[in-house]
Amino acid sequence: MSLYEVENLTRVYSSGPRRVVALDDVSLTVERGQRLGIVGESGSGKSTLIRLMASLDRPTSGEVRFDGRVVSGVPERRLGFLRASVQLVLQDPRSSLNPRMNVGDIVAEPLRSPIIRRERGDLDPRARVAEVLDAVGLPVDAARRYPHEFSGGQRQRIAIARALAPSPEVLIADEAVSALDVSVRAQVLNLLMGLVDELSLTLLFVSHDLAVVRHVCPDAVVMQAGRIVEAGPTQRLFSEPEHPYTARLVAAIPAFRARP
Numbered sequence: 001m002s003l004y005e006v007e008n009l010t011r012v013y014s015s016g017p018r019r020v021v022a023l024d025d026v027s028l029t030v031e032r033g034q035r036l037g038i039v040g041e042s043g044s045g046k047s048t049l050i051r052l053m054a055s056l057d058r059p060t061s062g063e064v065r066f067d068g069r070v071v072s073g074v075p076e077r078r079l080g081f082l083r084a085s086v087q088l089v090l091q092d093p094r095s096s097l098n099p100r101m102n103v104g105d106i107v108a109e110p111l112r113s114p115i116i117r118r119e120r121g122d123l124d125p126r127a128r129v130a131e132v133l134d135a136v137g138l139p140v141d142a143a144r145r146y147p148h149e150f151s152g153g154q155r156q157r158i159a160i161a162r163a164l165a166p167s168p169e170v171l172i173a174d175e176a177v178s179a180l181d182v183s184v185r186a187q188v189l190n191l192l193m194g195l196v197d198e199l200s201l202t203l204l205f206v207s208h209d210l211a212v213v214r215h216v217c218p219d220a221v222v223m224q225a226g227r228i229v230e231a232g233p234t235q236r237l238f239s240e241p242e243h244p245y246t247a248r249l250v251a252a253i254p255a256f257r258a259r260p
Ligand SMILES: Nc1ncnc2c1ncn2[C@@H]1O[C@H](COP(=O)(O)OP(=O)(O)O)[C@@H](O)[C@H]1O
Pocket: 013, 014, 020, 021, 022, 040, 041, 042, 043, 044, 045, 046, 047, 048, 049
């Protein structure tokens, strides 16, 4: 059994007479330990897909199963196992880190959630905060400081520390390095990959940038207009793209532009 099974997932947003089919009959599986890239231009449905996989939203139709259990459309109180096992790192740490909370409280927040505590009650918040801050390369006294005292790259390290706090099995990174300067991006990406390796995490890596996905993920799915148009080993998507949209993404990467 795959860790994740996504079956015929559709999400339609409607406001008044306007309907947006953000996700259109998407199916995929994710194996334990897999690093899967989800790539596509802005608006292709990547965030909608991972929000449904994290059960932060309900599908219009279709189903998501995690570890054999249905998680789509399930009430929050019954999602403890998912909340403890699947953690997200989002693009903008400025909006995802509460400016009024110190870093220690931010990182400990998932451990204080009642439904996660039911799953991970054995984790001592204070000790765990020190552990994960160290794991992301921040000094332990960072816990007493506030997000605005840190640079963009450091804030993203804080977001990664918070995601690691409940010892998840799966990390979902949604454009997690996209807002960072190029030099800082490489550092944070290397940190992330080191942790994924060391902790044997399953990684869903969402990016509009196929070049970054290639660096990080052996496998990828390519999304366009709410559909998966191509899936396979990332290397193969580069060398022999089957779908014209994939070919266009590859051609848009400067180093590949000159290739026949
Ligand atoms: N809450 C929402 N209400 C209405 N439309 C939405 C909402 N969220 C996303 N969409 C639309 O769904 C489509 C896919 O969006 P999204 O999943 O955010 O794409 P991506 O992450 O690939 O940029 C876009 O057309 C977007 O405008």
